Amino acid sequence: MTAYMGRLAAGDLSKEPPDGHRSDEIGDMARALLVFRNAALENLRLQAEADETRSWSDAERAARLAEQQEEARRLATVVEELGAGLSRLADCNIRMTIDNPFAERFESLRRDFNGSIAAFQETLERVLETTAQIQASGSEMKAAADDLALRTEQQAAALEEASAALEQVTVTVRESSEKMRETRDLVRDAKLAATESRGVVRDAIDSMHRIEGASGRIGTIVSVIDEIAFQTNLLALNAGVEAARAGEAGRGFAVVAQEVRELARRSAVAAKEIATIITDSTREISSGVELVGEAGAALTRIDEFVSTIDANVDAIAQAAGEQAISLDQINTSVNHIDQMTQRNAAMVQETTKMGHALAERSTALAQLVSRFKLNRRRAIREPGSAAAARGPADRGKMAAAA
Numbered sequence: 001m002t003a004y005m006g007r008l009a010a011g012d013l014s015k016e017p018p019d020g021h022r023s024d025e026i027g028d029m030a031r032a033l034l035v036f037r038n039a040a041l042e043n044l045r046l047q048a049e050a051d052e053t054r055s056w057s058d059a060e061r062a063a064r065l066a067e068q069q070e071e072a073r074r075l076a077t078v079v080e081e082l083g084a085g086l087s088r089l090a091d092c093n094i095r096m097t098i099d100n101p102f103a104e105r106f107e108s109l110r111r112d113f114n115g116s117i118a119a120f121q122e123t124l125e126r127v128l129e130t131t132a133q134i135q136a137s138g139s140e141m142k143a144a145a146d147d148l149a150l151r152t153e154q155q156a157a158a159l160e161e162a163s164a165a166l167e168q169v170t171v172t173v174r175e176s177s178e179k180m181r182e183t184r185d186l187v188r189d190a191k192l193a194a195t196e197s198r199g200v201v202r203d204a205i206d207s208m209h210r211i212e213g214a215s216g217r218i219g220t221i222v223s224v225i226d227e228i229a230f231q232t233n234l235l236a237l238n239a240g241v242e243a244a245r246a247g248e249a250g251r252g253f254a255v256v257a258q259e260v261r262e263l264a265r266r267s268a269v270a271a272k273e274i275a276t277i278i279t280d281s282t283r284e285i286s287s288g289v290e291l292v293g294e295a296g297a298a299l300t301r302i303d304e305f306v307s308t309i310d311a312n313v314d315a316i317a318q319a320a321g322e323q324a325i326s327l328d329q330i331n332t333s334v335n336h337i338d339q340m341t342q343r344n345a346a347m348v349q350e351t352t353k354m355g356h357a358l359a360e361r362s363t364a365l366a367q368l369v370s371r372f373k374l375n376r377r378r379a380i381r382e383p384g385s386a387a388a389a390r391g392p393a394d395r396g397k398m399a400a401a402a
Helices: 002-009 025-055 058-090 102-368 392-401
Strands: none
Touching: 002 058, 025 058, 025 102, 058 102
């Protein structure tokens, strides 16, 4: 549109203005430029008619010429005013409106031009205001995006570390669970060995009791032997007495009786020694039976303890297995969260780039719009023009534009 206005100000009337179909301020300006173009074409037509009047009579030619000159002057004024306005508009200066009234047939063109300028300035002011808001929001969004990107990166790093630590804990718990299962097997083996040991102790106690019984029987036999030795000694003593009475005839018998007494004495001594040994053995066996009984009781308690340990170890192994499964699930979830966080970090980086790009583009837009001079406008007046020459509609346009 600016390029077309420059060509129109230079006198190029070969094409109609663009965007005449639009319903906004640009469309109003395009339609106003179309009227200006048509007026310029009409001026050319009048000049052509002026050439034709040269062949008329002097009076008609003079009257017609005066009329054409007046029309041409009015048209030239319109063209000059519009050209100046378009030239300023091409230089991005939209501070001023056209306040000098045009001829009646061109007055609507002036009002449309002023209305388009006012609407265009209002639009640019709104664009500037919106651009400032976009810049402020863009700066805040840029800072927030940078902060979010930093936090997201830190969160991603923390999650990655947590995931690695959790993976290590999962491996440790899994190994602990495996060790607990091995411990459970060892405890069960120990329980089985304790049970077998209890059986061995019971067998040993039974054997001790049998040995104790056999020792008792041996003691009885030794008592019998001791009694026999005592009786034999008495018999030998009696035989010696009788041999002494017999004199020389009983001497041989006395020797035999003495030998029998010696054998009886030795048998009695041996029986006493055997009895002493059996008594000591019986006492040791009784002590051994008592100790073996205590060992059996201890093994029974050990078996109970091992059973309790087995139950506890089994519960711990089961709990460790469940913990390993739970940690695997948690590890999977943390890995998923870590992946999502990595994706979010990438998206935040893209958003940050978009925020930076938006801030740069809004700054560029503000710089582009700032080329237009949007400060308080001053009306364009010819020397000697009066404010009273303005119509009510013009004053309304000026008030709206101000």
